[in-house]
Amino acid sequence: MQGFLNLNKPVGFTSHDCVAKVRKLVRLKRVGHAGTLDPAATGVLPIALGKATRLLQYLQQDKAYRGTIRLGVRTTTDDLEGEIISTQPVPGLTLEQVKAALKNFEGKIQQVPPNYSAIQVEGKRLYDKARAGEIIEVPAREVEVYKLEILEWRDRDFPELDIAIACGPGTYIRAIARDLGSACATGGTLAALTRTESSGFQIADSLTFEELEEQLKQGTFHPILASAALGHLPAVTLQATDAKAWCQGQRIPFRPLSFPALTDAEEGKLRLNDEEGRFLGIGCLLASETGYLLVPLMVFEPL
Structure with missing residues (x-):
């Protein structure tokens, strides 16, 4: 299987x-x-x-989530799994204030990952360092949030905000909850999270x-x-002779009349199939003196 x-x-x-x-x-x-x-x-x-x-x-690599952010609460893990650092009711906080703060979290942003995360620093996972009581200074890194939509706002002493987020790899929704709380001067933590799309x-x-x-x-x-899982990659169909050579790990001459047009394919990965539509592996184009070669990156027996 x-x-x-x-x-x-x-x-x-x-x-x-x-x-x-x-x-x-x-x-x-x-x-x-x-x-x-x-x-x-x-x-x-x-x-x-x-x-x-x-x-x-x-x-x-892109992902999408539905999450609930609770404002007025800060925790060690930036979600409700951690120990509470502080709680402060904020009944006066308005949805308009939150909307204004959220605008800073769309597009390419600098984000500091949570201390309790699987990122490695100095060869150790951050959560291992945090559990050992080490003081951690995690550098910020650039992530991208494509879309951030408010789904529901519950006005109470500890207001809750339901959001939908589409983002690039490496984005921590817990960090967005934490940083939104800081931007609103209330503290914030992630109360619930469901990933609705991945890979x-x-x-x-x-x-x-x-x-x-x-x-x-x-x-x-x-x-x-x-x-199907790799359907985002441009596909190239190999004829029988080329498919046999490919499965032996050989480089295949790229003949434009034999393959579909590929926009900027030489800069990316290609999905290789045989004439029966069976998956043969992943390759890329390599410039040569006579044109291009299809170079195997990963060869599979027909799947």
């Missing part, structure tokens, strides 16, 4: 827990995941099965553990094909 699973991660599971459970259910050793989710978060967790684990690096997988198409287990029992579970 090889391909991808669009898992709807339940609350309370780490991403590693999910991989371990899927490994047991599908009876495979080679299982991996893309895009870590915190234990308190739910939603889309892309899982790779079998040889598809080699393809995780080529999946789309091109949508929550509407995801499977819970219970649904996966039932499909496996019924024999109706079919992994998502690599060609």
Whole structure:
């Protein structure tokens, strides 16, 4: 069995827990995941099965979330899983004030990751350093928020804001909650989070553990094909002779009449298929004296 699973991660599971459970259910050793989710978060967790684990690096990087931010509260982890640092009711805070502050969180922004995160500093995970009581100075890094939409505002002593966020890789929604609280001079923490999209997988198409287990029992579970999961990459179809040479790791002359037009393909990755539409691997174009060569980056037997 090889391909991808669009898992709807339940609350309370780490991403590693999910991989371990899927490994047991599908009876495979080679299982991996893309895009870590915190234990308190739910939603889309892309899982790779079998040889598809080699393809995780080529999946789309953009993500989307629905989250709830609680204002007037600060915690050690920037979500409700951590210890409370301070609480201060803010009944006078208005939605208009919050809207004005949120404008600073769209586009390319500088963000300091939470101290309790999986980022490595000096060879150690930040959460390990934080748990050991080390004083951590985490440098800010640039992330991008494509869209930030207010879904609901609940006006109370500790106001709550439901938001939808579409963002690039490396964006921490907990950090947005924390920094929004700072911008409003109230403190803020993430109260709930669901990932609605990751690596091109949508929550509407995801499977819970219970649904996966039932499909496996019924024999109706079919992994998502690599060609579908990598559909964002330009596709090149190899004729039989070239496909055979490709599967042997050979470079293939790029003949414009044999392949579809590829815009700026020499700068990116390509998805290779045979004439039957079966996935053969990932490659790129390399300039040569006589034109271009298709160079294998990762070769697969037909999937």
